[in-house]
Amino acid sequence: MSKLEINQLSKRFDDTAVLENVSLVIKDGEFVSLLGPSGSGKSTLFHLIGGLFAPDSGSITLDGEDITGKRGKISYMPQSPSLFPWRSVLDNVLLAQELKEKPNRDKAIEMLNKVGLSEYKESYPRELSGGMKQRAAFVRSLLSPQKAMLLDEPFSALDEFTRMEMQKWLLSIWEEAKPTVLFVTHDIEEAIFLSDRILILGDRPATIVKEISIQFSRPRVEDIRLSEEFLHIKREIYQILRSDSHD
Amino acid sequence: MRKIWIPAVFLAFLIVMWEVSTRLFNIESWILPAPSIILQEAVQSWTNYQHHISSTVVLTLSGFAIGVSIGLLIAVLLHVLPFVRQMVYPVLLLSQNIPIIVLAPLLVIWFGYGTLPKIIIITLVCFFPVTIATLDGFRQTNRELVHYMKMAGASKQQMFTKLELPHALPSIFSGLKISATYSVMGAVISEWLGASKGIGVYMTLASSSFRTDRVFVAILLVILLCFILFGAIILIERFVLRWQYVKGENR
Incomplete structure (x- = not known):
């Protein structure tokens, strides 16, 4: 069992709040994408999960074990x-x-x-x-x-x-x-094609603005990229991202 | 490397010019002996100077080995102890403005004419290029790889042995190549200051008896020694850094 849980994570650098009350749960064996524009605090979140530095508040647990600020608890693939x-x-x-x-x-x-x-x-x-x-x-x-x-x-x-x-x-x-x-990722199609669930990250400070479940059955085939449902989800996400950046 | 014959022809031309002009202008051989005379002397007196060679080779290699080891050790110490680095590094850089050779008479007073002061001189000239190059290599460690290692949970020791050290190897080899030439120079000069054997001694003897051809033979030997040492390091480098020489799909 490997369940990753992030509770109320906040992090500021100097005067800028980069993450604010980010909470998410990833169930065992789940594929979850975090979608957001570049510079939306995605990498800060990753660095916190990776334990490179400690959050100002909040915690990260893996299978119930508190891994906040601990390095090497998670397997990592960089950009x-x-x-x-x-x-x-x-x-x-x-x-x-x-x-x-x-x-x-x-x-x-x-x-x-x-x-x-x-x-x-x-x-x-x-x-x-x-x-x-x-x-x-x-x-x-x-x-x-x-x-x-x-x-x-x-x-x-x-x-x-x-x-x-x-x-x-x-x-x-x-x-x-x-x-x-x-x-x-910042690629909408990539997120839809791969994930069970998509979390959309809002801009500065980053919070999770929307959660979308993707219902395509697995194993997935290339064709779903062109399906009506796929395009529908894409449109939905696109609108959320756009309205968020216009606030 | 492909067009090696062009400079080779040029070099041969220079030597021929030298030979021809010494004959043409009847230059006295105690001023400038012709290459042919030098070569003849080199072959004929082989038995006279061969024991000098081994002495210098042993001196060079031991000085080089000690100098390089100390150089690496200092680099690693300065790298892992940032405070010491802050304190020592500027002094180290400053000290390099002192020509080591001026310390030689002092070393002779303290340690006599034996092997020890000579080894110290070679060590002093050798360690610095290695230290600087190695520190440089550590400092330039790829940020992305450092980041990966941190995220993967590498310990300080793993960071050093698996990333920083191998990453610094190309720099270390550049340092070694410079030190190699320095070590031969250090050996010959330290022999000038007083020794019973060695190419430096042979050179001083030849010079004081105006055997210019022998001085040239000694010079030739020094050059040869430098080349061999340098070549050996390049060979080792090629093997150790073989990943650098494979053809890349995208470099």
């Missing part, structure tokens, strides 16, 4: 792949595990095979394309011993086609193990 250039792909995907426990090479090799990187396990990151790097980075966080995953706009640097490929790929991998995921 840039952040692979270590001197490590082979295999050694890179083992890194997060290595920080916590004895790494399991066989499992890592198995995962690399599954994601189509088996030929590249001895290659260095610079030999990979952007999409392959993100796959390796995702495998690294999957292999990380923590149960809940934090994905920080992982596909934002990729081109449109690769991004769509990667979204499909991410779902196919996710559906096997169903880890608890908090996915940050």
